[in-house]
Amino acid sequence: MLPATFSLPYQHPFSPDPQFKKSVAYFSMEFAVDQALKIYSGGLGFLAGSHMRSVYALKQNLIGIGMLWKQGYYDQERDTDGSMRPEFREKMYSYLTDTKIRFQIRVLEKDVWVAAYYLAPDIFQSAPLFLLTTDTDGNDEETRSISYHLYDADAALKVAQCMVLGIGGAKLLEVLEYEPEVYHFNEAHAVSAAFYLFKKYKSVPEVRKRVVFTTHTPEEAGNEKHEVTFLQKLGFFSGLNLDTIRKISGMKDDIFNHTLAALRLSRKANGVSRLHGEVSRNMWKAHADIAEIGHITNAQNNTYWTDKQLEQARVEKNTDAIVARKRELKTLLFKTVADQCGKLFDPDVLTIVWARRFAAYKRPDMLVWDIERFTRLMNDKDRPVQVIWAGKPYPKDEGAVGTFNHLYYLSHYFPNMAVLTGYELALSKLLKDGSDVWLNNPIVTREASGTSGMTAAMNASLNLSTFDGWICEFAKDSENSFILPVAKGEDINKQDCDNLLEKLETSVIPTYYYDRSKWMQMVLNSMNDVHEAFNSDRMAREYYQKLY
Known part of the structure; x- marks a missing residue:
């Protein structure tokens, strides 16, 4: 016998809106x-x-x-x-x-x-x-x-x-x-x-x-x-x-x-x-x-993903409230960092997150390809940064698993670098809430859409991205995001890596530390621009x- 809820034929449990x-x-x-x-x-x-x-x-x-x-x-x-x-x-x-x-x-x-x-x-x-x-x-x-x-x-x-x-x-x-x-x-x-x-x-x-x-x-x-x-x-x-x-x-x-x-x-x-x-x-x-x-x-679904206090601050155009709430959310994320990695991150420091499925075309480790420049970035005491990676490779993809492990071993050298496990909905939400910058650097045209940056933007994180997928319909460089120029020619990997580090050194980091009014205007622009156009209701x- 079928349960009462499945007396045949099946009926949809709520009356649909006539237009749907x-x-x-x-x-x-x-x-x-x-x-x-x-x-x-x-x-x-x-x-x-x-x-x-x-x-x-x-x-x-x-x-x-x-x-x-x-x-x-x-x-x-x-x-x-x-x-x-x-x-x-x-x-x-x-x-x-x-x-x-x-x-x-x-x-x-x-x-x-x-x-x-x-x-x-x-x-x-x-x-x-x-x-x-x-x-x-x-x-x-x-x-x-x-x-x-x-x-x-x-x-x-x-x-x-x-x-x-x-x-x-x-x-x-x-x-x-x-x-x-x-x-x-x-x-x-x-x-x-x-x-x-x-x-x-x-x-x-x-x-x-x-x-x-x-x-x-x-x-x-x-x-x-x-x-x-x-x-x-x-x-x-x-x-x-x-x-x-x-x-x-x-x-x-x-x-x-x-x-x-x-x-x-x-x-x-x-x-x-x-x-x-x-x-x-x-x-x-x-x-x-x-x-x-x-x-x-x-x-992505606004109701599910967006922090209610950040959303209220966006509606009120209250950047002070966004800053205060963001600091609380970073502190919450950093408890997970401390728990998993034994590292104490600072909520006042610029925090960059790369988190999604580990796959070769997404280039999860691009930030560390030029290890000398990366080391200088990580050791800068005047303009400090913290970087977090997370994501699940396909378990049989030895290359992607190797990249994940390489980043984990590298993180031993930097107290401000963390690699987290367990990237599912809950950790994803923590990372979107607690990041200042959401890094996205796939090979251009290889990412059909990508959606992680949408939910980051809903929670007052700025996208730093190659020009691919959904970003092409959203991004205004230096207005609501930081966008890398499209690499052309032979070695696009080197171009993208150089452009990424250049963007961090000359634009992202200086804006965060020395031009807070511009940073917060970009955050507000980003939250407003993502709100309707990239809500799954649309x-x-x-x-x-x-x-x-």
Whole structure:
């Protein structure tokens, strides 16, 4: 029997606002709706979490479909020498409702049971979320492990995870007797659902009529590809034969490109910033029969992220109140620094933070590439700085883990340098609240949007950034942020590193210490400029207006 809340057919738990009445099922591999629900890794999850919070606030007729990761992404711990150690531990959530819904899908050449859990909207003020897991009775250890942890390193298991999200999510909606007007794939992880829908509706136009797609990956090489026979054997195409798969996906060779298939089986698609929309259109323009690619710039949820006292001070244009509150928030952050690193930071000292997923293109260690200049910066007693790093590398990315550990070992030489573990929603909030400068230095055009700088700006931190992603729509150099010139030519890494240190030495640090009125005007400008344009309420409205 189903619980009373799941008497079929499923009904959306709140009456939608008339302008948002079209029913949508939003498929995402990760959702970061609260620190307590550890089913996310980084930016994609943070973005989806803010989106779901705005759905709740605006009363939109949208439900989320995701995965219940038994061990989360991973817990970022330290080894005996202080280096990073990933831990995989079972998570339990008493606030989730077991719907008692169980159904089977064909995965890994086995009939696999899928269980559905439900996050009611009032728990975390989010859209209703259905979370799928294979860790349920009737499955063997291999198939249970499909939903153990987010982004498994094993290729077959990762594809199986995508199938549970896509095929499993589509089948769940049938079990619920809930037929949404729109299936929204947030990234291509759920594209297997399109082939399931083709079997149901019998034609590509009928699939396209229902499917929309958001791409987050600004490089063709970064989009997932597999041998089509490998996917077919795993059950990715819901039993369709190879000729049919080729015909409906437009695939010419034996390599199945997940993003390209999603673009071909959607009626509309979008990049996640204006620049990324341009990059995406250029990237895919050689391919026929793809959806029109627009852009809806990512945003974050003001209500969740913004400190209430800072927001009141912004509204009142009270820079003295911003300074006073910021000092309190820095003191709070520095308790975590002292706890983790044994270092006492000073709330009156300029504090720079680099915090997000560790990945090579994001260049987390760029600030230390010129170690002589970095050392001079860190040893300057007249204009002191404090620098904090945090972020989770993919646990199997040896290069990114090595970078994290290198920074940690380097921090032993500087009492004003800290490398923190456990970068999840709670630590992210502390760092946004407690930073003066939010450092963001990806290789230009490699960051589709980026969102961490938005929430930093909401909390009176100034962005210091390369000119990429959302920043291009926000930044006015020396008015609301500090922006590096776009590097051109051969060695862009050296140019960006030199420009970053130059900007710190000649602009950021002198302004903070010697021109406080300008600094505070920049902070106020930044808070005002980010408030509406980069609030996820605006983004959630645009998805209805432009995509659904």
